[in-house]
Amino acid sequence: MTRLRLDGLGKRFGDVDAVKDLDLDVAEGSLVALLGPSGCGKTTTLRMIAGLESPTEGDILFDEESVLATPPEKRGIGMVFQRYVLFPHMSVAKNVSFGLRMRGVDRAEIDRRVAEVLEVVQLTGFGQRFPSQLSGGQQQRVAIARTVITEPRLMLMDEPLSNLDAKLREEMRAFITRLQRQLGITTVFVTHDQVEAIELADRIGVMFDGELVQVGTPEEIFNRPRTLRVADFMGTTNLIRGRLADVGAAGATLVTDVGAIRVAPADHLRTGAEATATVRPEHIDLLPRDDATGLPGRIVESVYYGGTLAYRVALGDLVLQVRDRSTRRFGDGEEVSVRIAPHHVWVFPEA
Numbered sequence: 157m158t159r160l161r162l163d164g165l166g167k168r169f170g171d172v173d174a175v176k177d178l179d180l181d182v183a184e185g186s187l188v189a190l191l192g193p194s195g196c197g198k199t200t201t202l203r204m205i206a207g208l209e210s211p212t213e214g215d216i217l218f219d220e221e222s223v224l225a226t227p228p229e230k231r232g233i234g235m236v237f238q239r240y241v242l243f244p245h246m247s248v249a250k251n252v253s254f255g256l257r258m259r260g261v262d263r264a265e266i267d268r269r270v271a272e273v274l275e276v277v278q279l280t281g282f283g284q285r286f287p288s289q290l291s292g293g294q295q296q297r298v299a300i301a302r303t304v305i306t307e308p309r310l311m312l313m314d315e316p317l318s319n320l321d322a323k324l325r326e327e328m329r330a331f332i333t334r335l336q337r338q339l340g341i342t343t344v345f346v347t348h349d350q351v352e353a354i355e356l357a358d359r360i361g362v363m364f365d366g367e368l369v370q371v372g373t374p375e376e377i378f379n380r381p382r383t384l385r386v387a388d389f390m391g392t393t394n395l396i397r398g399r400l401a402d403v404g405a406a407g408a409t410l411v412t413d414v415g416a417i418r419v420a421p422a423d424h425l426r427t428g429a430e431a432t433a434t435v436r437p438e439h440i441d442l443l444p445r446d447d448a449t450g451l452p453g454r455i456v457e458s459v460y461y462g463g464t465l466a467y468r469v470a471l472g473d474l475v476l477q478v479r480d481r482s483t484r485r486f487g488d489g490e491e492v493s494v495r496i497a498p499h500h501v502w503v504f505p506e507a
């Protein structure tokens with residue numbers, strides 16, 4: 157197992173800073189997802205790790221040893237791309253064993269390892285088929301099998317699921333998680349899909365404009381975004397502006413135009429500071445108006461989503477998005493009490 161460390165990594169194409177001063181530590185056997193919008197530098201980062209692009213600044217270390225002088229084919233990297241380029245005229249077994257055959261591994265050893273790997277990717281019995289006789293998900297599993305059979309030190313995956321339909325993607329996510337745990341190969345997985353990153357990754361690195369703006373567990377990124385932009389990218393919709401008061405060991409109060417909202421304690425809270433807080437739609441409780449524990453609100457609109465209801469709730473001029481169970485239902489125009497638990501109110505550390 158290999159630890160990967162990127163140290164002040166940068167790549168400039170002409171006057172475009174594709175990647176800027178990027179520090180990232182990927183623990184042995186873990187999966188880190190690089191998440192960000194199109195053009196933010198994800199592929200460029202992967203290509204530098206693979207040695208297909210040379211950095212203009214910084215260093216890339218495998219187990220604390222720089223690989224900058226190591227050519228791509230000597231870095232021991234397995235790459236899986238969005239478009240799985242299988243050899244169409246070769247059987248699954250031949251596709252999978254390609255790397256081993258190139259290295260002159262003997263026939264019996266190849267047969268044994270192909271059988272082993274096809275079992276891992278759940279394609280036992282598919283060895284004699286051709287790529288055109290497989291579904292998209294099966295083809296992508298062959299592409300993964302072809303990569304893992306070479307026992308790479310690192311796996312780099314660049315949006316490997318984006319060509320698959322929604323249901324297959326879900327299956328493949330679960331499959332990649334199991335495979336990665338089973339084989340324990342250190343992996344960097346690139347995606348622009350938040351859900352994919354959250355489900356797959358041990359840690360997520362969020363990138364914007366060539367910069368890594370936050371690295372953390374999926375839960376930290378989802379519930380404790382550093383900036384409004386990260387929150388926005390993770391699909392948070394509610395922003396509440398106010399001024400912080402009574403900062404202490406028990407937390408703080410965010411004084412807003414619509415009332416006082418309690419905030420859980422955090423190091424970055426300062427009495428008197430202007431602050432923007434966020435709360436996720438599914439973390440807001442709606443209660444009948446006669447419950448006095450919340451702030452007074454009024455239902456503006458509700459949309460039924462089967463298991464849940466999406467409401468827009470007005471608290472004075474502030475309109476909050478709320479997701480609630482559909483076991484109880486409030487009507488449009490109904491007066492309600494809006495309760496937000498302090499540990500679900502997150503004040504951005506950075507403006």
Ligand SMILES: Nc1ncnc2c1ncn2[C@@H]1O[C@H](COP(=O)(O)OP(=O)(O)OP(=O)(O)O)[C@@H](O)[C@H]1O
Binds near residue numbers: 169174195
């Ligand atoms: N060979 C190149 N020459 C010049 N500019 C490049 C080159 N490769 C990438 N870029 C630029 O670098 C930036 C980052 O590109 P990159 O492909 O890394 O983005 P990405 O995050 O992978 O995007 P996507 O999600 O669309 O694949 C973009 O502005 C892109 O236009």
Ligand SMILES: [Mg+2]
Binds near residue numbers: 198199200
């Ligand atoms: Mg890309």
